Amino acid sequence: MFTNLADGPHSANRQCDLLILGAGPAGITVALETAAKAPDLNIIVAEAGGLEPSSAAELDLYAGDSEGSSPYSLSTTRLRYFGGTSGHWGGWCRPLDAIDFIARQQAGLAGWPINKPELMSHYRAAHQWLDIPDDNYDPKRLEPGLQEKLIDFSGNEWFQNRLFHFSPPTRFGTKYRSAIEQSDSIECLLNAAAVSYEHTDTRLNKVTVGGLHGQQITIQANRVVIAMGGMESARHLLLMQQQGWQAAGLNSPKLARGFADHFGLRPGILQLQADRIYQRTESSTGPVMPIITPTPEALTSEAWQNACMMLQITPAANRLPPGYTNHQALGFLGGDTWSYTVQMVLQPRSNENSRLELSTQTDALGLPRIKLFWEIDPRDYQSAQSIFTRFTHEIGRLGLGRGQLKPLDTKLRRRSASGTAHHMGTARMAEHAADGVVDRNLKVFGTDNLYVAGSAVFPSFGYSNPTMTIVALAHRLAAHLTATGTH
Ligand SMILES: Cc1cc2nc3c(=O)[nH]c(=O)nc-3n(C[C@H](O)[C@H](O)[C@H](O)COP(=O)(O)OP(=O)(O)OC[C@H]3O[C@@H](n4cnc5c(N)ncnc54)[C@H](O)[C@@H]3O)c2cc1C
Structure with a gap:
């Protein structure tokens, strides 16, 4: 009453x-x-x-x-x-x-x-x-059409795919x-x-x-x-x-x-294989958002704060030259690349x-x-930078693309931070x-x-x-x- x-x-x-x-x-x-x-x-x-x-x-x-x-x-x-x-x-x-x-x-x-x-x-x-309705947060349960749009991190010691669900x-x-x-x-x-x-x-x-x-x-x-x-x-x-x-x-x-x-960060951009989906999307069991997170082992060994990354397709600035990622001699797997802005949410200290x-x-x-x-503890930004740096190395090593870090101006970033x-x-x-x-x-x-x-x-x-x-x-x-x- x-x-x-x-x-x-x-x-x-x-x-x-x-x-x-x-x-x-x-x-x-x-x-x-x-x-x-x-x-x-x-x-x-x-x-x-x-x-x-x-x-x-x-x-x-x-x-x-x-x-x-x-x-x-x-x-x-x-x-x-x-x-x-x-x-x-x-x-x-x-x-x-x-x-x-x-x-x-x-x-x-x-x-x-x-x-x-x-x-x-x-x-x-x-x-x-x-x-x-769904309390399974493992992206392996997504239908094949969606799984194909994720980076294959099987066996990767640094990064893994996870999901958000939506109420x-x-x-x-x-x-x-x-x-x-x-x-x-x-x-x-x-x-x-x-x-x-x-x-x-x-x-x-x-x-x-x-x-x-x-x-x-x-x-x-x-x-x-x-x-x-x-x-x-x-x-x-x-x-x-x-x-x-x-x-x-x-x-x-x-x-x-x-x-x-939690505050959002944009630590840099990626030139990455086309058509990756790390944003909200519909799945057979409702809306989900695939995310990329460090593995628990990497969080422990690197003393990183936990974090997740989403990818937002952006108009291509600083693109790789056309056809560049078809150069398998340079370690690429081939195929089109798109430009993505990385959106990171970091666990604050x-x-x-x-x-x-x-x-x-x-x-x-x-x-x-x-x-x-x-x-915001300035070390939060260093943790984010360190995670993103490692991520760009992994993307390069896997032949998927290249990453570019934004300069780390902690004072400026703290002044312009916005909470959630x-x-x-x-x-x-x-x-x-x-x-x-x-x-x-x-x-x-x-x-x-x-x-x-x-x-x-x-x-x-x-x-x-x-x-x-x-x-x-x-x-x-x-x-x-x-x-x-x-x-
Ligand atoms: C724009 C926006 C988007 C968000 N999106 C998300 C999201 O996507 N996911 C997510 O997990 N969270 C999100 N949040 C946060 C989420 O809304 C809160 O985590 C959640 O509402 C907290 O629940 P609560 O009951 O603890 O507090 P509240 O929802 O804030 O409820 C507190 C209640 O206490 C009452 N109250 C205040 N003072 C007194 C008093 N003196 N005496 C009696 N009653 C009082 C208030 O009127 C209110 O009804 C979002 C918040 C905002 C503003």
């Missing part, structure tokens, strides 16, 4: 077993999965927005400063209404690779306290949530609205942004929610899940810290540090300087605004309180009843877009919450 606070007045207080703050993919998955597994639990979802996209005044509640070395928009990279940012997302999906969960210090990458096999059943469920994309606010509306155990409060918190040493007891309409109610909850997206969740954890809550996770030096986003802080400015609800310092609206790393998951904000069950260290869902908890990031992993973790959190009872 929905209750719109803006239609108020409503009875001042509520009590529940589980309070979920935020109704994006993370919050909606936790709510509906928990309700399905434990129908006797009384669940409240408090969502800052309504059922329709927010007004300019409401969106202004997301505004803040961006003061890092690369520009970043705080307000256009997230939405504030039921369904969250899935109202905008593009549907690119892929689970993280097994190696993404493993700490690799030489590459500047933290590990996860869980491994991929522990997440596999939840990834399978996430495919259903995201309406992706339609599922709009959580549309697809799951009626399930929430008809649920006997979930009440979703709309226009109900969390604005203040009451806690003891280890428990968050009460949350007050309200909005620009002026109505407020206070909710007493046994357990609380913060699912407000990767920036806003960190903002609210910082607020609790500012209010003097001493719980270990809130006082962690990692809180709101290590903010990361965990960078402590990249962070969110509370500003001294406040928004219309009286909450401190955020200041973002998005800092993946807000990760600000409430990292860790085995021990010294290394993160939440534990392996997503509970804030030092608290008994406060959890975080969403990409804020990612300790490292792979190159895959985050929503598939966000939904898998939310599914896992629901299983944990139901297995551990109501308190």
Whole structure:
């Protein structure tokens, strides 16, 4: 059922077993999965927005400063209404690779306290949530006509082919609205942004929610899940810290540090055999995108960050002379070549300087605004350059074409970097309180009843877009919450 606070007045207080703050993919998955597994639990979802996209005044509640070395928009990279940012997302999906969960210090990458096999059943469920019928990411399962358009990397020690799948994309606010509306155990409060918190040493007891309409109610909850997206969740954890809550996770030096986003790079161009397909295309089981990635062995031996490459056909500049690739004496296999721009997405390093802080400015609800310092580690560009250099060598060695590197001007690239609206790393998951904000069950260290869902908890990031992993973790959190009872 929905209750719109803006239609108020409503009875001042509520009590529940589980309070979920935020109704994006993370919050909606936790709510509906928990309700399905434990129908006797009384669940409240408090969502800052309504059922329709927010007004300019409401969106202004997301505004803040961006003061890092690369520009970043705080307000256009997230939405504030039921369904969250899935109202905008593009549907690119892929689970993280097994190696993404493993700490690799030489590459500047933290590990996860869980491994991929522990997440596999939840990834399978996430495919259903995201309406992706196929969870096979091996391009060998593509029909022959498509396989012919991929580079044959069989036995190659450096590179391999992999796939992305695509969600339609599922709009959580549309697809799951009626399930929430008809649920006997979930009440979703709309226009109900969390604005203040009451806690003891280890428990968050009460949350007050309200909005620009002026109505407020206070909710007493046994357990609380913060699912407000990767920036806003960190903002609210910082607020609790500012209010003097001493719980270990809130006082962690990692809180709101290590903010990361995937950013696109164009490390160079390729003259490569014609008609290669490393872009979104239709396959017999739905849309896919073949990608080229380094092998796990190469990532380990070269201490590279993980990455994927797509190829975009471009008008030929700096072409090889006509007929050049027919010279088998020069090591070419023959045939036409096309010119491709390489688009790379690189796993960012965990960078402590990249962070969110509370500003001294406040928004219309009286909450401190955020200041973002998005800092890309310059070594990210070197890793990308090193991967692409090796790739051009391989393309040459295999007789498929030639590559050309763009000059590496790190300062210029950082100034012109653009993110992909993946807000990760600000409430990292860790085995021990010294290394993160939440534990392996997503509970804030030092608290008994406060959890975080969403990409804020990612300790490292792979190159895959985050929503598939966000939904898998939310599914896992629901299983944990139901297995551990109501308190
Ligand atoms: C243009 C665009 C394209 C994208 N494309 C992709 C893609 O192709 N693949 C992919 O994996 N990801 C993509 N993303 C990212 C994807 O949208 C997010 O990863 C995903 O929506 C995060 O889900 P979430 O539930 O954690 O957070 P959100 O979706 O941001 O939901 C958070 C919810 O919390 C609510 N909220 C905020 N503050 C409060 C408060 N104080 N109290 C209560 N509620 C609050 C918000 O209103 C919102 O409903 C894209 C994002 C954008 C902007």
